Amino acid sequence: MTISIQRLIDDNKCYEMVRELRWVDGVTCPHCGEQNVIKNGHDTTERCRQRYRCSTCRNCFDDLTGTVFAGHHQPLRVWMLCSYLMGLSLSNLQIANELNLSANQAQEMTTVLRQGIVDRQEPIALEGEVNATSK
Numbered sequence: 001m002t003i004s005i006q007r008l009i010d011d012n013k014c015y016e017m018v019r020e021l022r023w024v025d026g027v028t029c030p031h032c033g034e035q036n037v038i039k040n041g042h043d044t045t046e047r048c049r050q051r052y053r054c055s056t057c058r059n060c061f062d063d064l065t066g067t068v069f070a071g072h073h074q075p076l077r078v079w080m081l082c083s084y085l086m087g088l089s090l091s092n093l094q095i096a097n098e099l100n101l102s103a104n105q106a107q108e109m110t111t112v113l114r115q116g117i118v119d120r121q122e123p124i125a126l127e128g129e130v131n132a133t134s135k
């Protein structure tokens, strides 16, 4: 029997972590920068992804709007694990194997993560520093 790390990771915890890292000063509308925001249900495919509506500009957004995760098809937990494994200095190939990705997908994801998660800020460090080694 092989242990799949993906099955040990809780989507809800991943979203909690993103919210903690992203909304340090409270949920802020990415469109107008106001904090006049109400919760607006959850994403239909990713149940833990909180949606919001801004009462100032009336735009909707969610936990991942404006982050590199938004336009990609991998679930958030795969991104989190990828970031974690990068922190352990695994090669792209090792990451691909761990997460059942193709080498190309792993390469793409590590490239994106190195560029930063929200508005090109520092990558999320899950534990200590994320070392950017390319192999």
Ligand SMILES: [Zn+2]
Binding pocket: 029, 030, 031, 032, 033, 034, 054, 055, 056, 057, 058, 059
């Ligand atoms: Zn707004």
